[in-house]
Amino acid sequence: MQKQYFSDLPKHVKSFSPISEPDRELIDLAFNKKKADERKSWLGDFVPGTYLDQSASNISISDFINKELILFSVADNTRSIPSIMDGLKPGQRKVLFSCFKRNLKSEIKVAQLVGYVSEQSAYHHGEQSLCATIVNMAQDFVGSNNINLLLPIGSFGSRLQGGKDAASSRYIYTNLNPLTRLIFSEHDDPILNYLDEDNVRIEPEYYVPIIPMVLVNGADGIGTGWSTSIPNFNPLDVLKNIRKLMQNEKMDEMAPYYKNFRGEILRQSEGKFVVNGIVEQLDEYNSEILELPVGTWTQTYKEYLENLLQNGVIRDYKEYHTEKKVNFLVTSFKKFPLKISTTLTTSNMVCFDSEGKIKKYETPLEIIKEFYYTRLRFYTTRKEYRLKAIKEELNKLENKARFIREVINGRLVINNRPTDSIVRDLESMKFDRFDNFEYLLGMKISSLTKEKVEKLNKECEEKRTEYETLSRKSAYDLWSEDLDKFEAAYIKVFEEDRAEYDAEVSKKSKKPLKKKFSTQELAKYGVIAESSSIKKLDKKETTSVQKKVKSKTKANDKPDKKSVKVTKKKAKSNEQPVKKIKTEASAKSFGAAVESDSSEFSNPGINTGILIIKYLVINFQNIMCCFGVSEVQNTRLIFEILASWCVFLKFCTQVP
DNA sequence: GTTTCCGCTAC
DNA sequence: AGACGTAGCGGAAAC
Secondary structure (H helix, E strand, C coil), X not given: CHXXXXXXXXXHCXXXXXXXXXHHHHXXXXXXXXXXXXHHHHXXXXXXXCCCCCCCCEECHHHHHHHHHHHHHHHHHHHHCCECCCCCCHHHHXXXXXXXXXXXXXXXXXXXXXXXXXXXXXXXCCHHHHHHHHHHHHCCCCCCCCCCCECCECCCCCCCCCXXXXXXXXXXXXXXXXXXXXXXXXXXXXXXXXXXXXXXXXXXXXXXXXXXXXHHCCEEEECCCCEEEECCCCHHHHHHHHHHHHCCCCCCCCCCXXXXXXXXXXXXXXXXXXXXXXXXXXXXCEEEEEECCCCXXXXXXXXXXXXXXXXXCEEEEEECCCCCCCCEEEEECCCCCCCCEEEEEXXXXXXXXXXXXXXXXXCHHHHHHHHHHHXXXXXXXXXXXXXXXXXXXXXXXXXXXXXXXXXXXXXXXXXXXXXXXXXXXHHHCXXXXXXXXXXXXXXXXXXXXXXXXXXXXXXXXXXXXXXXXXXXXXXXXXXXXXXXHHHHHHHHHHXXXXXXXXXXXXXXXXXXXXXCCCHHHHHHCXXXXXXXXXXXXXXXXXXXXXXXXXXXXXXXXXXXCCCCCCXXXXXXXXXXXXXXXXXXXXXXXXXXXXXXXXXXXXXXXXXXXXXXXXXXXXXXXXXXXXXXXXXXXXXXXXXXHHHHHHHHHHHHHHCC
């Protein structure tokens, strides 16, 4: 399809109408970094089903922005922001759907799962993204998931580097977490609203887990106009509040919670929490760091300590941590307050609600409430669906039982009679037809034995009981059963996991003897003679020391293993900016990108195209700089560059 | 007070 | 194959 599209490129190359004054404001609305809130309302007014007329050869800027660019922005949000019902983004949902569809029971290589997912769930994007999504869903180190829906079998990354240390998808395996099906119940599978892609049933609009998973594992996402940031909460807290709602009681306030985190999370103010690590002061000079705040990775903290060391703020530090355990020993010249706390906020919790509308939630309790009512309705639907299904099964069984009775007592004769005649008898005896009576006539002859007859009667009885039992249960009863079952399993897994962590943490590491400095040593380091000058390195000095360190590192050109993280520094405004276009990298990535694209747009290449346009607009000044133009006055030029993108595509398709 | 960085799905 | 660079938003850290 794409080949065909590009072979007829002249037909698809459009030119922009001359730019008008209102257009300038629209361009600003679309691209200005400071106008996220304006973009929120711009997107809010979007009418689904709006498309750019593809037959027109001339496109006005306003049509382009309001009918084409907005489609990209909407898609950007849907893929980046989760649903309040299952806490999943479409990519993650496709992964889960595919695992369920495959009835994943034994471990599978991540790279292989990626292939399966893109095939089964119409995933139209790059494999790298999907790999990262799967790895993310399976991570279980402190600060990642509270309940990882997939299992990490192999190196899925650790808190050393915040998961960036994961191995390649070729080397690692995954499987469904046994808890996953307890949360995403099989009984709900038939009542979900499945989406359709080219007449193939793919993942549902959203799953309906038994607790709001968006709070359990949190979420982070960046879209257009909107972004979201939801911290993790304790599944047991969430569960308890769901029960409270069922009892019509007031819910308890909740603070964020991270599995196996040993520090503390305290409410500082409305929607703001302080996250503290653990430092133990061993003696005047030595302190031991036993835990870092959530999201502060061990490697990052090491670099922070290294900086302090280089700047002469601390004397030494030693590391005894493992993948799971944080453990630094810091030796300072004096009591030095180590930075060991961060904050978490609940001020930007954005989700799509059950109606598919993007919405900001102020508190976790508001999220639970909204989840609750929709989920409750799904339990009612589940009950109705299940009753109907049991009734059908029972009906079939009863037909079979009656059929056998009639054969045995001779009122229905089968032996040596033509089928048509038997079928007429069956009709007059009012048997249900289902599959043209094959379910009756196709029964084994052994069904007529005493044992089988008794067994069939028993099955009928069981079905009747099942029907009766279920019809007496309320939606609340069904939900409670699910919650109880999950809670028991979760606590068991949780305790095992915690025991493993405790064992790891309490394992004695070979610590050096606590070191006390002799007077001579202190004098040697200048602590005694000039203690005041050391303990208060003022800002100026710190900076100069830092500079020194940096230049030294550069001069050596041989950074040792404990090298200081050299922060990227853009040229300052007073210096002549060194503007550079990474032409090769960009062209390469763009060239590759036009090959694939998602089908949610009217034309192939739109997703990529919009990204390129954004890139061009944002970096416009840079590009012109290469041609010796220092500043561009005419915004229209931007869109002429866009036109050259089309020429570029044409060029690509002409390469033999 | 301003700039940079982080997190994440996509290219 | 791996390393790198881009968009987009909000908030914290760094300058």
